[in-house]
Every structure is written in C-alpha cells, then in structure tokens.
Amino acid sequence: MRTEPRSERLAAAQRCCLAVRLGCGRAVEERxxxxxxxxxxxxxxxxxxxxxxxxxxxxxxxxxxxxxxxxxxxxxxxxxxxxxxxxxxxxxxxxxxxxxxxxxxxxxxxxxxxxxxxxxxxxxxxxxxxxxxxxxxxxxxxxxxxxxxxxxxxxxxxxxxxxxxxxxxxxxxxxxxxxxxxxxxxxxxxxxxxxxxxxxxxxxxxxxxxxxxxxxxxxxxPRPTTHAKAEPSPPGSAAAAGGVRHLRAALRQAPAVRTLLLVNTAFLGANASLSALLVPYGITVLGGPAQVGVVMSALGIGFLLGAPLTRALVDRAPPAHLLAGALTVTAAGYVLLFSAATLTVALPAAVVIGAAGSTFLSATQTTLQRATPNAVLGRTTALLLTGEAAATLLGALAGPAAAQALSPTWAAVLAAATTALTALAAALRLPRTAPIARPSGAS
Structure with missing residues (x-):
C-alpha cells in the first residue's frame, strides 16, 4: 500500500478542516x-x-x-x-x-x-x-x-x-x-x-x-520549472530570448500582474518625490532636524501598524478594494503632511501615510506572488524592482523640481493626484473578488 508523504497528508487534512468550517458558515478560517x-x-x-x-x-x-x-x-x-x-x-x-x-x-x-x-x-x-x-x-x-x-x-x-x-x-x-x-x-x-x-x-x-x-x-x-514539456536550455542569447518570450506570454495571461507592476511603480515614484522634500520641509516649516527625526519615527510607527492591518485584510478584501483604499488614504496623508505647520498635524499624517503605504506594499507583494506562475516569478519580481529603482530616481528629481517651481505643498498635491489616479487604476483593473484563503500547503 502506498503511503502519502506527511506534507500531503497535512495538506489534505487542512483542506478538509477548511471545508468543514466553510460548511458551518465561517467564510474564513481563524489564522x-x-x-x-x-x-x-x-x-x-x-x-x-x-x-x-x-x-x-x-x-x-x-x-x-x-x-x-x-x-x-x-x-x-x-x-x-x-x-x-x-x-x-x-x-x-x-x-x-x-x-x-x-x-x-x-x-x-x-x-x-x-x-x-x-x-x-x-x-x-x-x-x-x-x-x-x-x-x-x-x-x-x-x-x-x-x-x-x-x-x-x-x-x-x-x-x-x-x-x-x-x-x-x-x-x-x-x-x-x-x-x-x-x-x-x-x-x-x-x-x-x-x-x-x-x-x-x-x-x-x-x-x-x-x-x-x-x-x-x-x-x-527543486529548480523552478514550467508546465511545458522540458527541453534542453539553449545557450547564450537564445536562452535569454526564450525567457523573455515566456515572461511576455505569462504577463499577457495575467492582466492583474501588469496592473500591479504599473500601480506599484507609480506609487513609489510619487512617494519618492515627497521623500526628497521631507527633510528640507521639516527644517524650514516644522522647526528643524529634531522635528524631522520625530516625523520619520512616526512614519516608522505607521509602517509597523500597517503589518497587522494587512494581515487582517489581505485574505478577506478584494485586491481592487484593498489597494485602491490604501492608495486613497495615502494620497490624503500626503496633502495633510505637507500642508501642516506644526507637529500636532504632521505626526498623525505621517502615521497614516506609513500605515497605508505599508498596507499597499505588503498587499501588492502577496497579490503578485499569488497571481504569478512560479516559473516566471523571479523575472516578474525583477520587473517590480526595476520599476522601484527607476521610480525612486525619477521621483527624487521631480519632487524638488516641482517644489522649486511651485511650492512644497503644491508638489504634495501633484503627488497626491498621481496616487489618487493610481488608486482609480487599481479599483478598475484589479480583481474585485476576495481571494480564497487557502491554508498553507493547499492547492
């Protein structure tokens, strides 16, 4: 008699438990x-x-x-x-x-x-x-x-x-x-x-x-493999060309992944444009370097608060709603922070930005990992990182330029408008159904 590996038995047991709990009217198991x-x-x-x-x-x-x-x-x-x-x-x-x-x-x-x-x-x-x-x-x-x-x-x-x-x-x-x-x-x-x-x-x-x-x-x-019939890997540029074709085919079949790459890059560009302004704005408006340090700590606290928030929502809320909501809140936080004249207003705004930004980034990562075939996940992640680097560099140049031509507050308004448009794209193009909260190991 064939004995199943322990991991398969555990996965089967978990699927059974999930089915029983769903049958009892509990849509999502306790995690x-x-x-x-x-x-x-x-x-x-x-x-x-x-x-x-x-x-x-x-x-x-x-x-x-x-x-x-x-x-x-x-x-x-x-x-x-x-x-x-x-x-x-x-x-x-x-x-x-x-x-x-x-x-x-x-x-x-x-x-x-x-x-x-x-x-x-x-x-x-x-x-x-x-x-x-x-x-x-x-x-x-x-x-x-x-x-x-x-x-x-x-x-x-x-x-x-x-x-x-x-x-x-x-x-x-x-x-x-x-x-x-x-x-x-x-x-x-x-x-x-x-x-x-x-x-x-x-x-x-x-x-x-x-x-x-x-x-x-x-x-x-095991090394990542595709579901296609295995073939010898061609050398040099032929292998690279094949990898690019495979990635393009995977992206064509996964419009949600394309949207995630777009909205993540746009968000990081807007965020970088204001990150470049935070220190001079804090020194000239909020009172000095010590105040800037306090605002950065508030951002860090918000980032920490976003982790349990993401954990509570990412398996329950549709990606379109969760990411669009996080981006909308972030956009409002940008305007609030860069129109603040005192720490009384700036600190809550920074916490909100940190929490909403953390939620967006973590939820984007989870959604991307779930939507991308394992065989091209490395290349898809690389596209995400390339967009991150490009957006950070361009945003770091665009933010100070906009602030010098207009004002830091108007630069924040532009960044907030970009983020709000990104939220609209997420709401329209990402899945609007909640993900199935599969236990670890379930297929």
Missing amino acids: PVFEALRILDFRLLWFTRSVSLLGTWLLVVAVPAHVFTLTGSLTATGLTLAAEFLPPLVLAALAGARADRVDRRHLMITADAARAATVLLLLLVRDPADVWLIYAVLTIEASATTVFRPAAQSHTPAVVGAGTALSSANALNATTDGTVRLLAAPLGGALYAWLGFPPLVAVNATTYAVSAAALLLTTRL
Whole structure:
C-alpha cells in the first residue's frame, strides 16, 4: 500500500478542516499572525532577511556621514545614493531571469557571501583619495542585493505556499522592515559618532555571513520549472530570448500582474518625490532636524501598524478594494503632511501615510506572488524592482523640481493626484473578488 508523504497528508487534512468550517458558515478560517513561522525553512529565511537588513540599515546614515566627513562635499555624499540605485536599473532583469533558471537558495547564499567579502573593503578607506572605493563597494553590494531580492521573494511562496501562510510571511517581513527602519538607521548614526566607521562595517559584513550560514540550513528545493514539456536550455542569447518570450506570454495571461507592476511603480515614484522634500520641509516649516527625526519615527510607527492591518485584510478584501483604499488614504496623508505647520498635524499624517503605504506594499507583494506562475516569478519580481529603482530616481528629481517651481505643498498635491489616479487604476483593473484563503500547503 502506498503511503502519502506527511506534507500531503497535512495538506489534505487542512483542506478538509477548511471545508468543514466553510460548511458551518465561517467564510474564513481563524489564522494566527505568526502562521508562517511554524515552517522551519521560512523561520530561517525570515532570520536571514532580518539580520542582513539590520546590518545594511546600520550603514544607511553612517556611509554618507563618513563620505561627508572625509570630503566635506554634498555632491560626493549624494553619489552614494546613485551607487546604490543604479545596479537595480541595470541588473534587475538579468537577476530575475537567473532566479527562474537556477537554485534560488544557492543564488542567495552566493549573493550573501559576495556582500560579506565586498563590504570589508570599506575598512581600507582612510582619506578623501580613497572615496572612490566606497562607490565601488556600494555598487557591488547593491548588485549582489539585486541578485538576492528576486531570488528571496520568489523563493518564499515555494516554501510557505500560496495560501494564508504567504500573507503571514509578508506581514512578518513588513513588520521587520518597519522595525529596522525605525531603529537601525538612527542607531547606526549614533554608533558611528560613538565608535567610528570600522566597527559598523565589521557588523554589516558579519550579518551577511550569518545570513549565508542560516540559508545553508534550509532545504534545497527543486529548480523552478514550467508546465511545458522540458527541453534542453539553449545557450547564450537564445536562452535569454526564450525567457523573455515566456515572461511576455505569462504577463499577457495575467492582466492583474501588469496592473500591479504599473500601480506599484507609480506609487513609489510619487512617494519618492515627497521623500526628497521631507527633510528640507521639516527644517524650514516644522522647526528643524529634531522635528524631522520625530516625523520619520512616526512614519516608522505607521509602517509597523500597517503589518497587522494587512494581515487582517489581505485574505478577506478584494485586491481592487484593498489597494485602491490604501492608495486613497495615502494620497490624503500626503496633502495633510505637507500642508501642516506644526507637529500636532504632521505626526498623525505621517502615521497614516506609513500605515497605508505599508498596507499597499505588503498587499501588492502577496497579490503578485499569488497571481504569478512560479516559473516566471523571479523575472516578474525583477520587473517590480526595476520599476522601484527607476521610480525612486525619477521621483527624487521631480519632487524638488516641482517644489522649486511651485511650492512644497503644491508638489504634495501633484503627488497626491498621481496616487489618487493610481488608486482609480487599481479599483478598475484589479480583481474585485476576495481571494480564497487557502491554508498553507493547499492547492
């Protein structure tokens, strides 16, 4: 007699339980927030992501501060951002295609090892003549991160499935992001002032090494495959052309994915345009750098609040309603924040923006993972990351230009109008039926 694997028996039991509960009039089963953490491989993935993100954000303030300390140049300091954003624009498509053709786990381990070794080169920077090495290191590190992200994001559904554990996983990742953004950047700035640059570099390299070691403990999964008949992979450009054709065919069959890519890029462009204005607006209108720090903390708090909100809604609300609602609330928050003259108004607006933005980003990620075939999920994620990088760069240029030509408040109005139009596109073109809340492992 054939014995079914434990995972299949568990999935069957879960489907039976769900059917019984639906029959009793309960449309959605009870799901713990930490459901995904029951899966060992996801616990390891979540740990690697958290620890490497912490190390990266410790340097978000420290690297520009170190460059400015060495050179005294705003231009030299600003080039650190260019070094981080250019690799996703250039390499994301290639990294996504690679993630769909090889062992994603091995790709992540290789990227972490490359980041750990490269970051240590920052220890050689001692005077202004060495600043070029910082740009080189940041570019290589960002390139490795560009390889890591589509592999990690497309690997997650393979580990937890496309059901309720996926929304749990993305909510946990959003909580981690919010916590790290809230604590690590100011902590890194304080440690830089107290300990100096080398210890932070050593910590960052160590986090990447720990991440790689934890990934080695995860289960090696089969390489992503299509449902089509297997054929030998052609070499060189022929393989790339085939991958592009496969991606185009998948996108033609998934209009919701095309819409998600569009609305995500538009939202991030509008958000970047105002992010570039937040510091000068806070200094000139709200009272100074200390007030800017408080507003950023409020944004971080809102981002944290968005994680449980997403967890509660993403398996129940139709994507069209959830994403359009989050974008509409964000648009209102933009206008409120950049018309505020005091922290009394600015802080609640920042919390609202953080919560609604977090909800939008996490729900978009979950919907995209569910709607995209696994065989092209790496490339689809790469398209998302390419749009993110392009929108961030263009938004960072457009926001200050609009503020200078008009005013910061009118720049916020333009960004809010763009976000509202994006909400309309989401409402009209995304699915208007609630997703089926499948348990982890259900098919």
